[in-house]
Amino acid sequence: MGVEGLRFVITGAAVGIGAGTARLAAARGAKVVVSDMNDADGQALVEEICAAGGEAIYQHCDVTDEEQVKALMAATAEAFGGIDILHNNAGVHESILSSELSLESMSRATFERVMNINVTGVWLCAKYALPYLRESAAASIINAGSTSSLSGYPQCQAYGASKGAVMQLSKMLAVDLAPDKIRVNCYCPGSIHTQIVDNYLAAAPDPQAMLNTMTQTHLIPRMGQPVDVAELVCFLASPESAFVNGAVWTIDGGSLAWRGTLDVLGMEVET
Numbered sequence: 001m002g003v004e005g006l007r008f009v010i011t012g013a014a015v016g017i018g019a020g021t022a023r024l025a026a027a028r029g030a031k032v033v034v035s036d037m038n039d040a041d042g043q044a045l046v047e048e049i050c051a052a053g054g055e056a057i058y059q060h061c062d063v064t065d066e067e068q069v070k071a072l073m074a075a076t077a078e079a080f081g082g083i084d085i086l087h088n089n090a091g092v093h094e095s096i097l098s099s100e101l102s103l104e105s106m107s108r109a110t111f112e113r114v115m116n117i118n119v120t121g122v123w124l125c126a127k128y129a130l131p132y133l134r135e136s137a138a139a140s141i142i143n144a145g146s147t148s149s150l151s152g153y154p155q156c157q158a159y160g161a162s163k164g165a166v167m168q169l170s171k172m173l174a175v176d177l178a179p180d181k182i183r184v185n186c187y188c189p190g191s192i193h194t195q196i197v198d199n200y201l202a203a204a205p206d207p208q209a210m211l212n213t214m215t216q217t218h219l220i221p222r223m224g225q226p227v228d229v230a231e232l233v234c235f236l237a238s239p240e241s242a243f244v245n246g247a248v249w250t251i252d253g254g255s256l257a258w259r260g261t262l263d264v265l266g267m268e269v270e271t
């Protein structure tokens, strides 16, 4: 049970949530392909996992490059004999690409790059993993949405549009791949402490005010950590979640469950 023996492909796994998932899945006996464009951190992560007794390889892949995506799936099958779990984790916020985030100032190139990585990349990876997933008895695709799939945020036009699309794409794939017995789920994290959040905060006019806004709505009064999300991904990958399909699963400390901030409850954010 759990993820033991399952063969994972994780995109954008060099750092952040993808890296946290690679560590946890490998520690629980999964075979993991760490893929990213950031080769140095990706390779270092694989060394760390192998040194701890886990099984992992690194494969360079820009998820917007069709040939690299094909090569990623082929390399996984060659190394581990197939693919069971595709974790479409790679994603960017526009603040990583540009400091121009308003409707007037953001370039079309920035908008399209975010959509390409966050949406087209998910679709391409699913497309080229499909022949391998069809051969698996435990196939599932797990897509990274966001609370911005479901709610509005400042300076998130491209990101929010892309994450809304990922949520809907997940449902469409769950329908189309049901005859192949491939489950497809989407999870929607709140604020998880990684580079993407640090960049978003740095781009805000008042970073401290933005941090308060992001964490003051968490009923669990802290920022999430990559391992929090990794636990959910491992559950969605495991046979224990066999009846979970086409789901949109929030993992946000309860932030979308209400419309208030912690001071209303006499609580403070734990730092």
Ligand SMILES: NC(=O)c1ccc[n+]([C@@H]2O[C@H](COP(=O)([O-])OP(=O)(O)OC[C@H]3O[C@@H](n4cnc5c(N)ncnc54)[C@H](O)[C@@H]3O)[C@@H](O)[C@H]2O)c1
Pocket (backbone or CB within 6 Å): 011, 012, 013, 014, 015, 016, 017, 018, 035, 036, 037, 038, 061, 062, 063, 064, 089, 090, 091, 092, 093, 117, 144, 145, 146, 147, 188, 189, 190, 191, 192, 193, 194, 195, 196, 197
């Ligand atoms: N951190 C959060 O608060 C949060 C909240 C909601 C959703 N998410 C989503 O979770 C996923 C991971 O986020 P994170 O916080 O770990 O981000 P991160 O910035 O820490 O890591 C993202 C990784 O994706 C890689 N990447 C970027 N472009 C790529 C491409 N074209 N091809 C392959 N890899 C690429 C980067 O090199 C990096 O290693 C993203 O899809 C993000 O949108 C994060």
